[in-house]
Amino acid sequence: MATTTAPGPVRPAGRPAQDGPPSRRKRRTVRRSYLPYLLLVPAALLELGIHVVPMLVGVWMSLLELTQFHIRDWSTAPFAGFENYRVTFDFDSATGKDLLHSFWVTALYTTLSVGFSWMLGLAAAVFLQRPFKGRALLRTLFLTPYALPVYTAVITWTFMFQRDTGLVNHALDQLGLIDGANPPFWLIGENSFVALLIVSVWKSWPFAFLCLMAGLQNVPPELYEASAIDGANFWRRLRDVTLPMLRPVNQVLLLVLFLWTFNDFNTPYVLFGGSAPRQADLISIHIYQSSFVTWNFGLGSAMSVALLLFLLVVTAVYLLVTNRRREHA
């Protein structure tokens, strides 16, 4: 911020030259060097209280045999060592097998949801880049899903996906796409994954749209003009101008979307009412089931810690790779 202040040789009034007494100067320097840390204290305390401490508690819980007999007084819970982790990673047992299944479902769900959300967001941002009549209206309209409370929106989707009375089957029937006498299920069985994906993309893509739209504002129009003079068509401009210029935005956007989607709890919880069908058994809801439903909070915590480590590794690798690529670019 200081670098953008008034140019020229005018010396800032408050800033003494080298002529002040040395002790005062020293105190000033000391005070200045403490100030940023002082300003960070509230954030750091909140970060500790809201994020770090509960996480450490989670790690501690994962080492305990914390069942309904001990939840009232955790100090009575026997120390289980790595037993909960052994159960979590024993992929021959029912618990481990289901967790692994849930992991693959979540991986596929995340890939598809992030992919579609990003593509939709990019397409909308690019088409709304140039001013035209009704652009502001479309922008507002596109952002609606992002502005709606998640619970309300997903409950509405639940109604729409109901087999007999839902809007989705009614519309498909009107279009002649399904057999009206035997309409498909959306909230149970194989289609539940598709239903979940639709809601997820509907919910996430406006955020991608918003970020990419902001990113596009920073692309200098001269670049497009120059490439147009060189005879580049739309796709060429997209590939060689737009996407490279959006790289920094994409780097953060994709990571954030990945983490949000991988951990998505609200969407499946509201859509399926707590117990998700096997085909749409996302990991966060699976962990919820494993801890709350069977009252085995130690096991649930062990799964959570495993998930935490997995996501940390993915994030670290992703940042490493994308940063290196940018340096090489």
Added chain:
Amino acid sequence: MAVAALLTTASIAACGDSGDSSEGAAKTLTYWASNQGASIEFDKQTLQPELDKFEQQTGIKVNVEVVPWSDLLNRLLAAATSGKGPDVVNIGNTWSASLQATNALVPFDDATLAKVGGKDRFVPAALAAAGAPGKPPAAVPLYSLAYALYYNKKMFTDAGVTTPPTTWEELVETGKKLTKSGQWGLAVEGANPSENSHHAFTFGQQWGGEWFDSAGKPTFDTPQNVAAVKRYIDLMAVDKIVNPSNAEYAQNQSVADFANRKAAMLLWQAAGSNFKAQGMSPEEWGIAPVPFPATTPPGGKKVNSMVAGINMAVFKHTENLDGSLEFVKFMTSDAEQVILNKTYGSLPSVKTANADPAFQAPEQKVLGEVLGTTAAPLPQVPEESQFETLVGTAMKELFADAAGGKPVTEAQVKEKLGVAQQKMGS
């Protein structure tokens, strides 16, 4: 960033529900009521005048929150963990032993029971479903319920059926006659784990199965239990008297289907007041005990309902134990038992109130007879609530298969119940 995103899951178990706290306000109690009527709002309007009476009598103000069934167990668990929350709560009586194991509820030993009117006031079968055998009850019974078979009289007459079915074979036969375009023989709540597990228990008893052995270990995938669960799922899968859509029902849509004449029969607990709220007059429906198999399978028991009901418990963390017990005494008094059970269509949990003419209506008579003769309590073991969720969810998946047109075989039922059992042990 990763940390932020992960917290959602990493600390799910760590975060307690803050709830309402009763600290420093000894003259105020917080009461979580379960949803007994047709809606949360209906319950609030039913309870508030009674709570006002209590305040007039004792000077203690009771703040009530009616908690939907889908949230109640989680909320109770959070309150037990955090030591914060309500003073007095309603619990599903089948959870009594599970919640008792958390040691967060005040035990109703003889001295405590004496403060709410004494042990002998309560219907013995209802009090037996308030905690593990041999321990002081974790709660006292408030409303008593049982399952019964509700049927649409007009549909029965139209199809030439004169008496309600007494065996499953008859029920299937009747159901087939009643299943035609836009109308189904029976409605079930296929995606609701609790409902499913209650039927698993009753069918299990009739087919000679037990869900826990005498040592409290789960015995889910025995041949008897497999046959019992398959019999229930087959009502949709094989007999086709249940609309496949019922496989996604979890918000009492089956009650609505019955009340809206889309289904001719329903297995439910005290549904009469709910039908009325949905515009179905009491003359339109009849009630009979839940059927039995025509020939009793080996070891089969004469049980056609669980001892269903709502219990009232007090949290140990209350700062006004005497006031809380006073409130329990008030709610289980003869006068309140008559008023509340009459409104909800349930039965009083205290002997003296049962004589009231309000409970001699056909519905209450049948429910009372079932409770008195052929109802059995769900296993009172600490893992009961896990049984409800795991077995109930397995049945939800089986219904989903059946609805999708996939055959449901004995081997599949056994596998699903086996997986559920394994998860109990982990």
